[in-house]
Amino acid sequence: MSADAGVLRRWLAASVAALAQERAHLDAINVFPIADSDTGTNMWLTLADGLQLVADLPADADDDRVCRAFARGALLGARGNSGVVVSQYLSGFLEAVTAGGGPSRLDGAALARCFAAASAAAYNALAAPVEGTMITVAAEAARAAGDAASADAKPADVALAAAGAAREAVGRTAQQLEAARQAGVVDAGALGLSLILDAMVEVLVGAEALASLPERVEPAAVRDGERPRVHHEHRGGGIYEVMFVSGNTDPDGSTADDAPGAGWGELAAQLAAIGDSVAVTGIRGLVQAHVHTDHPDDAVEIADTLGSSQILVRNIVAAHERPAHLPGVVALTRSPGIAAALSDTGAVVVVIPSLAGLTQRELLRAVRDASGTKVVVVSGDPELRAAASRIAEGSADPEVEVLRVQHEAQMVAAVAASALAGEDEDLADVMTAAAEACVPATSTGDALDEDVDRLLTPDTELVTLILPEGMPTSVADAVRLSATAVCPRAEVQVFEGRHTQAGIFIGVERSA
Incomplete structure (x- = not known):
């Protein structure tokens, strides 16, 4: 690629900068796999996390360490489908770079092999690859790079050929991908990858070389700044x-x-x-x-079985429909079975099976996913809350407030209230008031009915039970009978929390 040892760092930094500049446009034209307006943001944040690990390296770190650090950071920080795929594309590319002896030793043929490896890695990351997307652009870039290399082209010429083919392939996605054709846009992920290859040309050859590339064609309305015909709704x-x-x-x-x-x-x-x-x-x-x-509990269970330390759950529709005036909400829990219900409010939910799983990287990632300005973090687990408070200290962008909630059932009440906050209300105050209005307790299967009986009053409106791993839902039958006798209008909601800590979490809410 270049005899300059810093070429990889500059290319990766230029890629992050290009995605940052165009992320609003990429978000606006995001229609596949669903129109959730986040492809540009996801790709940018994924690469930014990779670049952060590179920045943490010593200035004299060799190319192998740079490649490994970026690939690992991007994979840990990958957001959404587009983030996972682009992280694998770049991981495949960088692994091929190091296998070829580093950027200073790559000739045109070796660079073409890097494009081929990256394309294969991106394709293999998907269970059901769809053409007219990022993988199509990756394949076209690899093909053009291979053709150029077969003619004994220099690395710069191979990069130019790949970037040019990528630009042309992006334009074709407007017809290849049905969702893009209906919306009158090109595929956002495909365009994002093309920007990354443009950044390579800019670093290897110079910014002036971009003028020699084919014009990147987008539908006229989009190119002229008209809002794309994108309906932000769930598509299957x-x-x-x-x-x-x-x-x-x-x-x-x-x-x-x-x-x-x-x-x-x-x-x-x-x-x-x-x-x-x-x-x-x-x-x-x-x-x-x-x-x-549509089966988030099953997905979380698969993750839990693998011993995952970080599990993020988001209701795509609820998150998109969450009122713009509200700060974001991040809920931290050790009860995987309540993750879906919490996310139905629009909150970003992070399941942390063990305290060691809550790292600064994971919390800040969830915070950025929830909002770009202000975020309220809530957890009913005292250890998770304390860890979150330590991590959040000093975070100014976005502003983070950790609520002092004492119990898992209170967290459920607080998160539920977050979806009902008015435009003139302080979200943290609304959530805190809801938590304080919930009377918490912890019980066992044998003592549950007796413990709940002590809490029930005629004005009880809601009883929440969060059951631990292995506890049958039938234990709630006696609670329902008691509630019918004492507070017949009360609702009893039961969650199979599947937490491994001892005890059934109880929450009782009464009318004001």
């Missing part, structure tokens, strides 16, 4: 997005072996059985998975 598949990481999540990852590819296929098949937009990727003992599903 699942309304819940579940992402999780398993394996060695240490940022360095230097002690981990390569993740077994055979295991990825089995995991992808499990996720494909319960949803779509499945992407599974991994490097050096680390696996990142993504699925859209």
Whole structure:
């Protein structure tokens, strides 16, 4: 690529800058796999997380360490389907760079092999690849790079050929991808990848070389700034997005072996059985998975079975419809069974099976996913809340407020109230008031009815039970009978929380 040892850092930084500049446009034309207005943001944040690990390296770190750090950071920080796929594309590219002896030793043929490896990696990350998307652009870029290399082209010429083919391929996605054709746009992920390859040309050849590339064609209305015909609604598949990481999540990852590819296929098949937009990727003992599903509990259970330390759940529709005036909400819980219900309010939910799973990277990632300005973090687990408070200290962008909630049932009440906050109300105050109005308790299966009886009054409106792992839902039958006798209008809601801590979490809410 270049004799300059800093070329990789400059290319990656230029890619992040290009995505940051165009992310609003990419978000606006995002229609596939669903129109949730986040492809540009997801790709930008994914690469930014990779670049952050590179920035943490010493200035004299060799190219191999730069490649490993970026690939690991991007995979840990991957957002959405587009983030997972682009992280795998770049991981495949960078692994091929190091296999070829580093950027200073790559000739045109070796650089073409990097494009081919990246294209294959992106394609293999998807359980059901769809043409007219990022993978199509990746394949066209690899083909053009190979053709150029066969003519003994220099690395700069190979990069120009790949970037030019990518630009032309982006224009064709407006007809290849049905969702894009109906909306009158090109595929957002495809355009994002083309910007990354443009950044390579800018670094290798110079910004002036971009003028020699074919014009990137978008439908006229979009190119002229008219709002795309995008209807931000759910198009089939699942309304819940579940992402999780398993394996060695240490940022360095230097002690981990390569993740077994055979295991990825089995995991992808499990996720494909319960949803779509499945992407599974991994490097050096680390696996990142993504699925859209209507069965979020099943997806979380799969993640939990793998020993995942980070499980993120989001209701795509609720998150998109959440009023713009409200700050974002991040809910941290050790009860995987309540994640879907919490996300139905528009909150970003992070399931943390063990305290060690709550890292600064994971919390800040959830915070950025929830809002770009202000976020309220809530957890009913005292240890998670304390850890979140330590991590959030000093965070100014976005502003983070951690609520002092004492119990899991109070967290459920607070998150439910967050969806009802008015435009003139302070969200943190609304959530705190709801938590304080919930009378909490913890019980066992044998003592549950007696413990709830002591809390019930005629003005009770809602009884919440969160059951631990292995506790049958039938334990709630006696509670329902008691509620019918004491407070017949009260609702009894039961969650199979599946937490491993001892005890049934109880919450009782009364009329004001």
